Every structure is written in C-alpha cells, then in structure tokens.
Amino acid sequence: MVAIVSAVLFFIAFLINAADISTNDTFSSTNLMLLGLTALALHVAGIGSGWSVRGRRR
Incomplete structure (x- = not known):
C-alpha cells in the first residue's frame, strides 16, 4: 500500500x-x-506492508 502511494507521488512529481x-x-x-x-x-x-512474520507454526 505504501509503495502505491510512493508511485503516485513520483508520478505527480x-x-x-x-x-x-x-x-x-x-x-x-x-x-x-x-x-x-x-x-x-x-x-x-x-x-505498511500488511504482512507480519512471527515465525513458523508447527
């Protein structure tokens, strides 16, 4: 999501x-x-990536 915001800001710039x-x-x-x-x-x-790596579940 944050990467899309940065791409939009780059395009406007x-x-x-x-x-x-x-x-x-x-x-x-x-x-x-x-x-x-x-x-x-x-x-x-x-x-802002939405993923959280907490470790493997077994």
Missing part, C-alpha cells in the same frame, strides 16, 4: 517537472519526490 508547472514551495516536484522516497523507504522497511 514527474508531471509537475515535465509540464514545467509553477507551484508554490510546498508542492514543488522536489518535495513530492522526497515524500515518495520516504514512502518507498517505509515500504522497504516493512511498514
């Missing part, structure tokens, strides 16, 4: 950068890219 849309400082393409990288790092760390 790409559109802002490719279309050369002037936005305020909060929604710049760099800030959206950094938010996407943060979400991707959280996904790689296992937060």
